Amino acid sequence: MFGPYLLLQTLGEGEFAKVKLGMHNDTGEEVAIKLIRRQSVDNTPRINKIGREISVLRTIRHPNIISLFDVIETERYIGIVIEYASGGELFDHILAHRYLRERDACRLFAQLMSGVHYLHSKHIVHRDLKLENLLLDRNRNIMITDFGFANQFDSSTRDLMSTSCGSPCYAAPELVISDGLYVGTGVDIWSCGVILYAMLAGYLPFDDDPSNPDGDNINQLYNYILATTLVFPDYISPDARDLLRMMLVPDPTKRCNMKRIMSHRWLRPYAPMFQYSIEDLEVRINGRYCITRILGPTVTLLTERA
Template sequence: MVGFGPYVLLHTLGEGEFGKVKLGVHTEFGVEVAIKLIRRGSLDDEVRASKVEREIDVLKTLRHPNIVRMFDVIDTEKYIGIVLEFAGGGELFDHILANRYLKEKDAQKLFAQLISGVDYLHKKHIVHRDLKLENLLLDKHRNIIITDFGFANRFNHASDDLMATSCGSPCYAAPELVVSEGLYVGSAVDIWSCGVILYAMLSGYLPYDDDPNNPEGDNINLLYKYIMTTKLNFPDHISPLARHLLQMMLVPNPEHRCTVQEIMVHPWLSAHA
């Protein structure tokens, strides 16, 4: 057994850009945590180092039931360890796969929690910029926990919520990240990603990943062209209200995309208003 500060490190929960995420148990209190171990040797340039700094800085300020909590940062000679809340229910991605897709009643609860967390972030002038199924965990009570704030960034005022760095995962990235040469609205980018997540919850697959010329969706230029020229299709079982909400969110032009407030008052989410 390997000790790390007041914790014993157990098995690996996942692998990140800078190292592994391990399950840790507090030696005195027996509390389970997730410890993100960042090798100091991997922070060999300013960009990577500032990314970790920004993640820690953002996490310090967040207190929301659907956002991962940071308990501590432990510095050693070889590692920086970010001690996080352990979400024992696994990834939302695996939960959807196990069920093929989610019933709308289940999806409504989880999606309302996601939007509550995103609204909280935006009100604190923070955008996540990498919302995707793999960054959404479930706690033991099957509640959403938003994780991985490596791409998160701050903006000063709602009126100047403009970002410049293109980031995120291609299949979840808003079209303006590809097409706009300059600035984009960060909060609108998060809303697009939430739309992709909701579509995946309800259908069991990602929208716009059925292009025969780009089956993996990893060629972002082809993906963008496909998004701009292809009407959003839905499986037959998705209700008209859910379709209406998705059509408000998955709008390629960010100026016409809905806001978080419009999502929160949408009738599809009325049970969780």
């Protein structure tokens, strides 16, 4: 047991944490619990990263973003209790189908854009968007997770940041080739472009350098991106290509913004999704939020009693 939860199988494992499936002892609801060993976060940067992740999760509530239910601390562990995405990683879903049909990719990408636009509207940038950090619920809807690199910005100073982070194959070129500040929202847009390309093509857009096939040499990877024209497999439609050419622009000053993405003709079938205000999104009632409202207070009370 961990607090009021029965710990079940391991869902994933990272350098400093392990994610377990948990079941609430009273309600039977399934959750995911990110268990972080206290001894592995014995320095200030790691502690700050965990605190930032929890802080961000506490401020967001969107149908396509993982919900935070509780934070439980023991002598040995910090446990971040979040919503369980039973559909697994989007990465595995794409592998199982080789690539996604455009109709399916369009729906998932619209959900991703709705979630990212919501984050940016709340002055939050994710900075580590990649297939492995996009989960699917039981109805195959996108759920954005892993906010360890997320950061908040002050609207009065724009979203300029200096910390280089993220996964190399998804990270924007300016994170490596620039020594100065970068625009956080633009970095998220680049990563979303890589994700869309992978959905439609079945592989990443810049992983075909024969001298650097795994992207291990970061500087070589970004020089390759700067020097290589974006190409597409034949089965990607002209409209999808047009959107990708707007997003995967190495020069951040020429890269499209979120407004242009959401108004693009390829996403027109889901245009109504982008009309919701922050308030609309945060009060929408659906199955996920019913669970949040029922489970969240119960967990908090049980934790306080413990």
